[in-house]
Amino acid sequence: MNGLTAHLPILPVLLPLVAGIVLLALRNAPLALQRGISLVATAALIPLALVLLASAADGTQLVYKLGNWDAPFGIVLVADRLAAWMLTTTALLALFALLHALRGDDVKGRHFHVLYQLQLFGLNGAFLTGDLFNLFVFFEILLLASYALLLHGGGRLRVKAGLHFVVINLVGSTLFLFAVGTLYGVTGTLNMADLAVKLVHTAPDNLALVETAGLLLFGVFALKAALLPLHLWLPAAYAHTSAPVAALFAIMTKVGAYSILRVSSLMFGADGGAVANLLAGWLMPLALATLVAGMLGAVAATALRQQISYLVVASVGTLLAAFALGSVDGIAAGLYYLPHTTLATAACFLLADPIARARGEYGDRFEPGPTMPGAPLLGALFFAAAIAMTGLPPLSGFLGKFMLLRAALESPWLVWVWAAVLSTGLVGVIALARSGSLLFYRTHSTGKALPALRMAEWLPAAALLLLGLGMTIWAGPLAHYANATAAQLLEPQGYIDAVLGDRQ
Amino acid sequence: MEALIALIIGVLTACGVFLALRGQTFPVVLGLTFLSYAVNLFLFTMGRLAIGVPPVISDAAAYTDPLPQALVLTAIVISFGMTAFVIVLALKARAEFGNDHVDGLHTDEGTPR
Numbered sequence: 217m218n219g220l221t222a223h224l225p226i227l228p229v230l231l232p233l234v235a236g237i238v239l240l241a242l243r244n245a246p247l248a249l250q251r252g253i254s255l256v257a258t259a260a261l262i263p264l265a266l267v268l269l270a271s272a273a274d275g276t277q278l279v280y281k282l283g284n285w286d287a288p289f290g291i292v293l294v295a296d297r298l299a300a301w302m303l304t305t306t307a308l309l310a311l312f313a314l315l316h317a318l319r320g321d322d323v324k325g326r327h328f329h330v331l332y333q334l335q336l337f338g339l340n341g342a343f344l345t346g347d348l349f350n351l352f353v354f355f356e357i358l359l360l361a362s363y364a365l366l367l368h369g370g371g372r373l374r375v376k377a378g379l380h381f382v383v384i385n386l387v388g389s390t391l392f393l394f395a396v397g398t399l400y401g402v403t404g405t406l407n408m409a410d411l412a413v414k415l416v417h418t419a420p421d422n423l424a425l426v427e428t429a430g431l432l433l434f435g436v437f438a439l440k441a442a443l444l445p446l447h448l449w450l451p452a453a454y455a456h457t458s459a460p461v462a463a464l465f466a467i468m469t470k471v472g473a474y475s476i477l478r479v480s481s482l483m484f485g486a487d488g489g490a491v492a493n494l495l496a497g498w499l500m501p502l503a504l505a506t507l508v509a510g511m512l513g514a515v516a517a518t519a520l521r522q523q524i525s526y527l528v529v530a531s532v533g534t535l536l537a538a539f540a541l542g543s544v545d546g547i548a549a550g551l552y553y554l555p556h557t558t559l560a561t562a563a564c565f566l567l568a569d570p571i572a573r574a575r576g577e578y579g580d581r582f583e584p585g586p587t588m589p590g591a592p593l594l595g596a597l598f599f600a601a602a603i604a605m606t607g608l609p610p611l612s613g614f615l616g617k618f619m620l621l622r623a624a625l626e627s628p629w630l631v632w633v634w635a636a637v638l639s640t641g642l643v644g645v646i647a648l649a650r651s652g653s654l655l656f657y658r659t660h661s662t663g664k665a666l667p668a669l670r671m672a673e674w675l676p677a678a679a680l681l682l683l684g685l686g687m688t689i690w691a692g693p694l695a696h697y698a699n700a701t702a703a704q705l706l707e708p709q710g711y712i713d714a715v716l717g718d719r720q
Numbered sequence: 721m722e723a724l725i726a727l728i729i730g731v732l733t734a735c736g737v738f739l740a741l742r743g744q745t746f747p748v749v750l751g752l753t754f755l756s757y758a759v760n761l762f763l764f765t766m767g768r769l770a771i772g773v774p775p776v777i778s779d780a781a782a783y784t785d786p787l788p789q790a791l792v793l794t795a796i797v798i799s800f801g802m803t804a805f806v807i808v809l810a811l812k813a814r815a816e817f818g819n820d821h822v823d824g825l826h827t828d829e830g831t832p833r
Contacts, residue, residue, distance in 0.1 A: 349791055356798045363805060372816045376824045379745070379813050382806050383822070386752050387740060389802070393759040393795055400788065401766035 224271070225280040225295040228264050228303055228340040231257055236333035243327065251318055254329035258314050261307035261336065269300040273697065275704060277714040279346070287346070287715045288407035294346040294715060297701035298551075302343040302474055305555040306467050308683060309562050310336055316566050316676040317460035324369040324458070331368070335361035335464065342471055346715055348399065348406045351475065352392050355440070359385050362468065365461045366453060377452040384449045388439045395432035402426055409715035412482050412708055416489035423490055430484055430494045434476065441472025443536060444506040447529045451513065454525035459569035462521070463562035469532050470558055477539050477547070481705040486542075499540035500629050504636045507533025511640040515647045520571065520580035523651055524564045527605055530640060531557040537633060538620045545623035547702035552695050553616030556687055559680045560604035560613060566677035567597055571655060573673070576666050582651055584658040590669030595656045597678055602648040604684050607641055612687040617641065619695065725765055732758035745810035745820045752806065756799035764792045 235257030239250055271278060278295040281287065295303075314332060322328040338358025345351050363385075367378045400406055402422045403414040418426050435446075442450040450469070454462050476495070484494040510530030517523035535557065538550030568580050571594055578585035588594060600611070607613035617637060624633040687694060704710060712720065732754050739751025767788035775786035810820070817824035 349794075353794065353798070356802075360801065360805065363809075367809070372824070375809070375813050375816050379809055379822060379824075382802075382809055383740070383748060383752065386802055386806065387755065389798075390752075390755045390759050393763060396791075397759070397763040397766045397788075400763075400791070404785075406787075 223280070224264075224268060225278050225293045225344060226282075228261055228268070228307075229293070229337060229344060231260060231264065232333040232336040232340065236330050236337060239330045239333060240327070243330070247323065250329050251322070254332060255311075255314060255318070257333060258307075258310050258336065261303075261340070262311060265300065265303040265307040268295050269304050269697075271295070272297045272300040273700075275700070275710070277704075277711060279714050286717075286719065288405050288410035288719070291350050292346040292407065292715055293344040294711065295344060296711060296714075297697070297704050298474070298478065299343045301551060301555075301697070301701055302470070303340060305470070305558055306336065306339050306343070308555075309467055309558055309680075310464060312676040312680050312683075313460045313463040313562060313566070315679075316463065316569070316673075317458075319670075319672045321369065321458045321460050325367075327364070328368055331361045331364045332464070335365060337361075339467060339471065343474060346408050348396055348408055348411065350406075352389070352396060355392065355471075356389060358468070358471070359389070362465065365464070366457045368461060369458050371456075373452075373456045377456040381449055381453040384439065388436050391432050392436045395429045395436065398425055398429035398432070402429070407715065408478070408482055409712040412485075412488075412712055413716070413720055415483055415491050416487070418490040420490075426491055427494060430479075430491060431498075433479060434495050434498065437472045437475040437479070438502070439472070440469065441476060441532050441536065442469050442506075442529050443472075443502050443532065444509050447506060447509065447532075450529055451517075451522055451525040454528060454565075455519065455521040459565050462525075462565040466528065466558045466561040466565070469528060470535070470554055473532060473535050473539065473550075473554070476536065477550075477705065480539075481547075482708045482711060485706070485708055487708060493542075496540065496542060499536060500632075503533050503536035503540050504629075504632055505533070506530070507537060507636050507640050509533075511643045511647070515643055517647075517651075518582055520568045520582070520651060520655065521565065523647065524561065524568060524605075527564070527644065528561050530644065531561065531605075533640075534617070534620065534637065537636070538623065541620075541623050541627050541629070541633075543623060543626065544699060544702045544706060545619070546627070547705060548695065548698040549616060549619035549623045551698035551701055552619055552687075552691075553613075556604070556612040556616050556684060559683050559687075560601060560611075563597075563677045563680035563684070564601045564605060566680065567594065567601055567674070570594060570669060570673040571598070574666060574669060575655075582654050584654065584660060586666060587659040587661055588656075588669075589666050590674075591656055591659075593669065593674060595652070597674060597681065598652055598656070600681050601677070602645075602652060604681065606644040606648055608645065610688060612684050612691065615688060615691050615695075721769055725761065725769065729758050729761050729765075732761070743821055743823075745813060745822055748822060749803065749806055749810055753799075753803055756795075756803070760792050760795055760799070763788055763795055 280293040282291045338354050341354035439446040480495045513526030514523050572580040574588035575585045604611045604613050607617040736751045736754030739747045767785035770784040773782040773784045814820045
């Protein structure tokens, strides 16, 4: 490693930070320049993430020591397969959500592009960091940016949803610090690899403390991931914010899922000695309950964006059920499902925006409204998005769910997983079929002129759906990569060796 | 001293939880502030309590763990920023709804609970 390659893992963190600061300095510059910088900085994340994805493909775990301090004394960034996978998903999602925002959402308030870049800074940092306190700091960065983005544009409902979102996340941050403090008090380290080594030899006296801290961490991550019963903040927050922000937030619940996967595989995995499989007993029942609750919410929803928000909850349930299987196949199914559900959800949120606009005063509420201008195109896109969301063939959601069902064959949870996934799949189809027919078929003409559909309104969503199609066509290599990632996660010794070297 | 500090953290947390569960935004903000005080103290004590020893490794035999102090500093800065944000947000909610209930209940007659 030499030159720029050695600094590769930190670039996805630095680039949005620098872009955010530059955009803040240029806040009075022409709008086109600000948009251009934001777009270039976001688009540049894709090649960076792809290079990391390629370099992690052969199993190397790039470790970047900040300030060249050796772990566990310094802070490290670790770019392994999982981190590169999450970075790629984030980068792709961020580009198309930003393209949608350029249609006009970015000028409805101040500093949209600054906040957007800082949100990406927090997200990328959270995926790359190898230090528990650093994870907390990146969580706070992405949360603070998300608070401001959520409220962007203002409005009464947005303020109310934002207040709930901020308060519950502040409580979550407090619990995170309690957990981190307890772990530090017992082990004297915050480096995740070092923690993994030290927790194996937890003294029996400290076992209760470590278990408390581990479950507190799980609680915090479950809150971010919107796992039942901590999912109640999500539907209001996602349904009332602007479309590009809601689309970007599709990755936010996955940060929680990522953290659960990382912590449970590295620190509380099967090799965890005294604290082995600490979270395993909780994860599966909660995930399945989340899946069911989310789908029931989707059926009961009274507006399109609310329905999509509940589908986000359901998808978190599916994702964590796959992770909870704990086998290579199970985690691989979850990892394949993760980018699929992120991109499909984002496409749905981006589509709900022109649909709501085209219906004029009826918005996205489920009641018979006027015939939309451009209804055939919007309807076709909605149909494709609904197929992706519910996991029907031929799109990638079906493959993800199929991998999950197949992985569950060897699990003691077989009956529960199959029953929950298949029945909620049916319920999801019914819910989306009902909303689609209400929005597109039961229409009446009002005589009022409605704004015509412009290309910029549907193109980003269509591009996201095309990415989903790409995930279906190249499912083989992607599933192979997901399998390799899962295998790497279940061998935490490799991660520990890469980070700590001979300092164990 | 351990008992005293533990008691302080416990009382702060209890007050924080109680206030955070109130219906009006002002007590909720106060409760969050109490919780962040509690967690800052808690983090600080995780380096063990010691009096009169420097947080640097020097020729002197005794030293105390400097890392929790650095962590507390970070946590204080973050919670400070968050508190400022949530206060502004609460004021904005007050202006939008005309009352300070966390759910923004706006009744025509009387004040909400």
